[in-house]
Amino acid sequence: MTIEFETPKPIAxxxxxLKTVAQEMMRSQSRHFDENEHEIPFSYIEFMHTAMKSTxxxxxxxxxxxxxxxxxxxxxxxxxxxxxxIEMLAWGDVGFYLITPGGGLGAAAVQAAGSPEQxxxxxxxxxxxxxxxxAMCMTEAGAGSDTSAIRxxxxxxxxxxxxxxxxxxxxxxxxxxxxxxxxxxxxxxxxVWASIDPTAGRAGMRAFVVESGTKGVSIVKLEHxxxxxxxxxxxxxxxxxxxxxxxxxxxxxxxxxxxxFKGAMATFDATRPLVAAxxxxxxxxxxxxxxEKLTEQGVEIRYGLPRNKLTSIERDVIDxxxxxxxAWLLVLKAVWMADNKKSNALESSMSKVxxxxxxxxITQKAVEIMGPLGYSREFLxxxxxxDAKITDIYEGTGQINRLVxxxxxxxxxxxxxx
Numbered sequence: 001m002t003i004e005f006e007t008p009k010p011i012a013x014x015x016x017x018l019k020t021v022a023q024e025m026m027r028s029q030s031r032h033f034d035e036n037e038h039e040i041p042f043s044y045i046e047f048m049h050t051a052m053k054s055t056x057x058x059x060x061x062x063x064x065x066x067x068x069x070x071x072x073x074x075x076x077x078x079x080x081x082x083x084x085x086i087e088m089l090a091w092g093d094v095g096f097y098l099i100t101p102g103g104g105l106g107a108a109a110v111q112a113a114g115s116p117e118q119x120x121x122x123x124x125x126x127x128x129x130x131x132x133x134x135a136m137c138m139t140e141a142g143a144g145s146d147t148s149a150i151r152x153x154x155x156x157x158x159x160x161x162x163x164x165x166x167x168x169x170x171x172x173x174x175x176x177x178x179x180x181x182x183x184x185x186x187x188x189x190x191x192v193w194a195s196i197d198p199t200a201g202r203a204g205m206r207a208f209v210v211e212s213g214t215k216g217v218s219i220v221k222l223e224h225x226x227x228x229x230x231x232x233x234x235x236x237x238x239x240x241x242x243x244x245x246x247x248x249x250x251x252x253x254x255x256x257x258x259x260x261f262k263g264a265m266a267t268f269d270a271t272r273p274l275v276a277a278x279x280x281x282x283x284x285x286x287x288x289x290x291x292e293k294l295t296e297q298g299v300e301i302r303y304g305l306p307r308n309k310l311t312s313i314e315r316d317v318i319d320x321x322x323x324x325x326x327a328w329l330l331v332l333k334a335v336w337m338a339d340n341k342k343s344n345a346l347e348s349s350m351s352k353v354x355x356x357x358x359x360x361x362i363t364q365k366a367v368e369i370m371g372p373l374g375y376s377r378e379f380l381x382x383x384x385x386x387d388a389k390i391t392d393i394y395e396g397t398g399q400i401n402r403l404v405x406x407x408x409x410x411x412x413x414x415x416x417x418x
Contacts, residue, residue, distance in 0.1 A: 008077055011084045018085060021048070022092025027380075030093045034383055037229040038222055040177070041096065042184055049101040049131035079270070079335035083277040087328075090281025094387050095230030097278060099133075101185075102126050104174055105395075106134025108271050109191040109207055113249040122209055125186055132186035135178035136207075137169035137236055138193045145400045147193070148202050152238065154194040156245070156252070163208060163248060165194055165241040168220070173394065175234030176219050179212045188212045192238065197254045207249040216241035227386035272348040272395055273334035276355030279391030280328050283359040286366040286384040287320050293370065293379075316365055323358040330354050346408040349401040356392030356401075363388040 007015070025044050033041055089097035103110070103126050110122050126132050143149035152167025169175075169192065178188040189211045197204035210217060221235040245252075291301070294313070301317050302310065310318070330351040337344035363385040367374035374381040392398045407417050 007084070008080070011077065011081050014081060015084055015088050018088040018092075021051075022088055026089070026092030026096040030096075030380060030383065031377070033093075033095065033230040035229075037224060038232060040182075041099070041230065044096060045099060045101055045131045046184070052102070053127060076339040079273070079338040080332065083274055083331055083335045086274050087277040087281040087284070087331075090278040091285045092281075093230065094278050094282050094390075095228040097281070098173060098228055098231035099177065101131035101133060103134045104178075105136035105271060106174075106178060106189060106191045109136050110134075110209065110249065112270060113207055115249075118209070118246070118249065122189065125188075128186045130184065130186035133174055133178040133188040134191065135172050135174040135188075135234075136191045136193075137172050137175065139169060139171045140167070141170055145397060147205065150193060150195055150205060152192065152194040153198065154192075154196050154206065154208060154248075156196070157242070160242070161245040162242045163245065165192060165208060165210070165216075165238050165243065167192075167194060167238050169236045169238070171223070171394070172234045172236050173231060175236050176222060176232040179210075179217060179234075179236070180219060181213050190217075190236065191249070196248075196252065200254045204254050206252070208243055209247040209249065210238075210241060210243050214241055214243065226389065227383070228390050268395055269343075269345050269348045270338055272352040272401070273331045273338070273344075275391060275395045276327065276331045276334075276351040279355040279359040279388065280324065280331065282384050282388050282391070283320075283324055283327075283355075283362040286363045286381060286388075287317075287324060289380070290366045290369060291317065293373075313369060316369065320362045320365060323362060327351070327354045327358045346405060349396070349404040349408075352391075352396060353398055353401045353405060356398045359388040359391050 025047065029041065029044070033039060086097060089100060098104075103123060107123055107126065110119055114122070122134075126134075138147065138150070140150055140152065142151065150167075152165065152169065154163045154165045156162075157164055172190070175190060177185065178190050181187075189209050192208045192210050193205060194208060195204045196206050216239045218237045218239075219234050220237045223233040223235070225233060294301075294317070299313060301314050303318070307315055330347070334344050334347040334351045337347055363381070367381050367385050370379070370381050373379060376382065396404070403417065406412070407414065410417065
């Protein structure tokens, strides 16, 4: 048995194509859309939708790895491919990556917690004629990391066989594009997490698919942010919102289990390594650009020498490269486990913790080494520094993921280790 560390050929081919997109369509427009927040780059969105359709996919979601009849059987690489795609797109511009058409977290929630019929119904639209988006609505003003504090409620109207939802969600990534009915976009949806039984705690939590244009839903506010400004982040109000009975993801019966909560966590187990991959893309962009600028100034990194014979800058750059590589290897392990249907809750959170840590350190160090030029808007170093921090915040903060890691390693429950 041999172990190979080379990038699989299908992934390498996709990376080659996406690098051109990242350089020509993303990096070249980074500054404009950073300084013109909430302006929508329709040309990029339409191009990416057409490109993804032409390659047989309609969104940034793992493809079915089952070989065609008669074809040679190969290891599954769906999530590994997706991680490589995301890393490259984030290398171009992480805000642009977040507005690449497709399902995003909304589709991931349907994939993780929905029935086969629901997956067929809601995920097929991403391969339609128009770019289509989906978003997940979980965070509330009083319920961030503590999902048991969610106050949004869903009540069943048995006569109408509809769920009636009331509440407000904040920090919804892609919420505007997923719900607002833009002429250029297809019919998207948001996945709203709500309680069907407040007395049941997390056991009563369920996700509901709310399609764009549904009455009672309104985009209250679009946030002005430190980074990822090309991506919209919305506050969404839900007042007497009615959705069909079949739009609930999971069982509508409340039992003494945390099935609904586990549906949410299954979503994050799949997507946290992908968030980590996006942060690594930002870190790589900053590090590669730093090395290019140093080379232009005649500073070459001398590898293979003892640390005491290296300059301070050489030691910093080599340390940054080590951090970047170690974080990427953690991501690869987590997505390999996802591809092979192995439980990856521990590895998923570990990869997210590590990536959130190193991307902030690498981008900050790049700004420091560049000095005034790193702090100015002449180059993108200060932008990468601002874009970096979100990796450590969304889809589970660094603190929460450290708790998850500690609980898994030490064998403690959530109640035992807070």
